[in-house]
Amino acid sequence: MPRFMGFVRMEEGGPMPPQALFEAMDVYIGEQAGKGHFLDGGGLYGTEDTVNFVVRTGETTRVDGPYAEAKEVVGGWALLQYDTVEDAIAGQQEFAELHAKYWPECNMVATLRQISDEPPTPADA
DSSP states (O other): EEEEEEEEETTOOOOOOOOOHHHHHHHHHHHHHTOOOOEEEEEEEOGGOOOEEEEEEEEEEESSOOOHHHOOOEEEEEEEESSSSSHHHHHHHHHHHHHHHHHHTEEEEEEEHHHHSSSOOOOOO
16 A cells, blocks of 8 residues: 655744644544554644754765754645555645635645655666
């Protein structure tokens, strides 16, 4: 059964979501978990404590947050499982529509990516 990662990207430091969205999300996630679609997920703290390790031309550099230049940050994630890609897309759209309905002033991007079950093939193989 295909697995997916869902991500929520939004502007950091904006207002907290309204209670109605939290309540709607609790119901939605409970329903999705009951159907075996929502496996795990949660919100993420802000970038003030983020640590990135950047690799460029064979050198590794540590870069600590916060990141003033960041316009959008990943604010939440979910590990999902659906029978088909189409079902996963429909589920992610329903998730996004909950935000539009219960938090209309929110500007966010709900991203869905399928998880590869095969290791990548090395470029020099």
